[in-house]
Amino acid sequence: NKKAGNGKANGQPNGHAQQGGEGDQTLTTRQGHPITNNQSMRTVGNRGPATLENYQFIEKITHFDRERIPERVVHARGAGAHGYFEAYGMVGDEPIAKYTRARLFQEKGKRTPVFVRFSSVIHGGHSPETLRDPRGFAVKFYTEEGNWDLVGNNLKVFFIRDAMKFPDLVHAFKPDPVTNIQDGQRIFDFISHTPEAMHMITFLFSPWGIPANYRQMQGSGVNTYKWVNADGQGVLVKYHWEPKQGIKNLTQIEAEQIQGKNFNHATQDLYEAIERGDYPEWELLVQIMSDEEHPELDFDPLDDTKLWPEDQFPWMPVGRMVLDRNPVNYFAEVEQVAFGTGVLVDGLDFSNDKMLQGRTLSYSDTQRYRVGPNYLQLPINRPKTHVATNQRDGQMAYYVDAGPAQNPHVNYEPSMLGGLQEAPRSGADHTPYVQGHVVRQKIDRTNDFKQAGERYRMFEDWERDDLIFNLVNTLAPADRRIQDRMVELFTQCDEDYGRRVREGLEQARANNQQTSGPIGATSANEGVKEAEETG
Numbered sequence: 001n002k003k004a005g006n007g008k009a010n011g012q013p014n015g016h017a018q019q020g021g022e023g024d025q026t027l028t029t030r031q032g033h034p035i036t037n038n039q040s041m042r043t044v045g046n047r048g049p050a051t052l053e054n055y056q057f058i059e060k061i062t063h064f065d066r067e068r069i070p071e072r073v074v075h076a077r078g079a080g081a082h083g084y085f086e087a088y089g090m091v092g093d094e095p096i097a098k099y100t101r102a103r104l105f106q107e108k109g110k111r112t113p114v115f116v117r118f119s120s121v122i123h124g125g126h127s128p129e130t131l132r133d134p135r136g137f138a139v140k141f142y143t144e145e146g147n148w149d150l151v152g153n154n155l156k157v158f159f160i161r162d163a164m165k166f167p168d169l170v171h172a173f174k175p176d177p178v179t180n181i182q183d184g185q186r187i188f189d190f191i192s193h194t195p196e197a198m199h200m201i202t203f204l205f206s207p208w209g210i211p212a213n214y215r216q217m218q219g220s221g222v223n224t225y226k227w228v229n230a231d232g233q234g235v236l237v238k239y240h241w242e243p244k245q246g247i248k249n250l251t252q253i254e255a256e257q258i259q260g261k262n263f264n265h266a267t268q269d270l271y272e273a274i275e276r277g278d279y280p281e282w283e284l285l286v287q288i289m290s291d292e293e294h295p296e297l298d299f300d301p302l303d304d305t306k307l308w309p310e311d312q313f314p315w316m317p318v319g320r321m322v323l324d325r326n327p328v329n330y331f332a333e334v335e336q337v338a339f340g341t342g343v344l345v346d347g348l349d350f351s352n353d354k355m356l357q358g359r360t361l362s363y364s365d366t367q368r369y370r371v372g373p374n375y376l377q378l379p380i381n382r383p384k385t386h387v388a389t390n391q392r393d394g395q396m397a398y399y400v401d402a403g404p405a406q407n408p409h410v411n412y413e414p415s416m417l418g419g420l421q422e423a424p425r426s427g428a429d430h431t432p433y434v435q436g437h438v439v440r441q442k443i444d445r446t447n448d449f450k451q452a453g454e455r456y457r458m459f460e461d462w463e464r465d466d467l468i469f470n471l472v473n474t475l476a477p478a479d480r481r482i483q484d485r486m487v488e489l490f491t492q493c494d495e496d497y498g499r500r501v502r503e504g505l506e507q508a509r510a511n512n513q514q515t516s517g518p519i520g521a522t523s524a525n526e527g528v529k530e531a532e533e534t535g
């Protein structure tokens with residue numbers, strides 16, 4: 001409640017608090033000039049023409065002209081919130097220090113501030129939040145040792161295992177470059193050549209592809225990382241977020257009913273829950289595996305199309321996260337926040353997961369372009385700890401991050417004139433030994449269908465029914481060769497899976513269904529919907 005709401009009370013002749021004083025509500029230009037008329041341009045007479053020295057008008061309009069930055073190439077639509085992470089100090093019944101020396105985890109009850117951004121992937125910044133899409137789940141931990149970003153999704157696996165394929169995957173899912181319409185035929189043309197995607201496709205076309213909102217969904221780091229202890233020993237680790245609110249997903253028809261009335265329902269749900277003090281909470285759990293190739297497993301531990309079986313690698317809680325504060329400004333916080341898989345703290349490390357390595361280049365690269373080279377100076381991205389680099393200048397540099405002890409003339413290292421110095425080591429280095437031929441090859445243990453088939457069989461009946469319904473609706477208008485290849489792949493996952501999609505497609509052909517459109521949408525495919533309902 002600003003004090004200058006009623007200017008008279010503060011005794012200033014113009015009815016405002018003293019300019020620049022606390023509570024001053026005077027509208028100014030960015031140059032600090034008070035604006036006495038915000039309604040009319042300066043013109044020659046009240047019918048124009050306008051004049052070019054109209055600084056106040058030009059500043060207002062030209063800034064407006066630049067209000068947008070490029071949106072994220074993927075994950076453009078999102079919602080965010082602030083909160084905290086609270087450590088348990090343990091992993092299972094062991095002290096966590098046995099596996100990682102990362103300080104944020106060590107002490108039971110220790111709180112680290114976080115900012116989380118949830119997102120959908122394919123469509124633009126104001127697209128409906130009911131679309132079938134993985135959901136992004138990105139967490140920035142502002143730790144005492146600098147920032148840690150855990151950039152994951154809700155489905156725990158991914159479509160591909162080699163970063164080389166990412167732009168093609170995204171192009172196939174994005175709208176057709178000619179019609180600007182998302183097209184199931186293009187998607188399944190690509191997927192029919194990408195058998196490793198079957199696990200993710202089985203999730204995505206089931207109700208798990210449309211979470212009811214952001215509060216009632218899981219999260220996962222998906223890629224395999226490492227933890228490193230004080231002795232420099234590493235283990236492989238996978239991260240999972242489990243919502244205290246439970247998990248809720250939508251059928252295609254339920255999603256369409258919501259979308260007809262509200263295309264912002266997930267953002268609204270998150271914002272309103274936090275406003276009313278109903279703070280969403282997730283537990284962070286990890287799976288740990290020794291840092292080896294594990295030839296005894298029928299999958300490669302670094303393959304992000306696979307889950308690690310819970311009976312062999314139990315989910316072990318390490319902390320909880322609560323979101324308790326909405327952003328003050330969507331653009332400054334949710335739009336400009338920049339997460340990346342390369343942002344780790346001491347005690348957390350990369351594995352050799354090829355996807356993770358490809359991703360790690362991509363995030364900071366796109367952010368230097370999307371937000372600008374000094375994106376890490378923005379309050380939402382800046383660590384809440386000591387930051388001191390010899391990086392200088394570039395667009396929008398607005399401070400020099402040297403401490404008072406530093407000689408301002410020395411922006412290089414080493415120096416004896418008072419420049420920045422290297423930090424002492426905080427534990428033994430983790431120094432994995434790597435040897436091999438430089439190649440372009442797939443991994444050996446691809447095993448593309450087994451976990452997808454297990455997932456199909458694990459679903460409840462209504463989930464399986466919705467999966468078949470959505471796949472048939474999306475595939476029905478596609479080229480027959482693509483349909484046949486997909487049926488072959490579904491059959492390799494599970495015979496019943498393949499049979500049901502094949503029969504659905506035969507029925508759609510009998511109904512002569514031809515319309516293409518967004519994935520799974522029934523509106524474009526009324527014929528199939530009726531066939532499923534009656535048959």
Ligand code: HEM
Pocket residue numbers: 071072073074075078117118119135136137138151152153158162163164166220221222223337338339355358359362363366367370
């Ligand atoms: C966002 C690249 C795989 C989760 C992004 C962005 C890029 C990107 C360029 C936009 C970032 C920005 O503008 O700030 C890639 C590449 C991948 C890949 C090259 C594979 C090689 C994945 C996977 C996941 C994932 C496997 C899930 C585990 C996310 C999330 C965001 C995102 C959650 C949104 C972050 C935010 O809210 O700002 N990705 N990605 N990505 N990606 Fe990926």
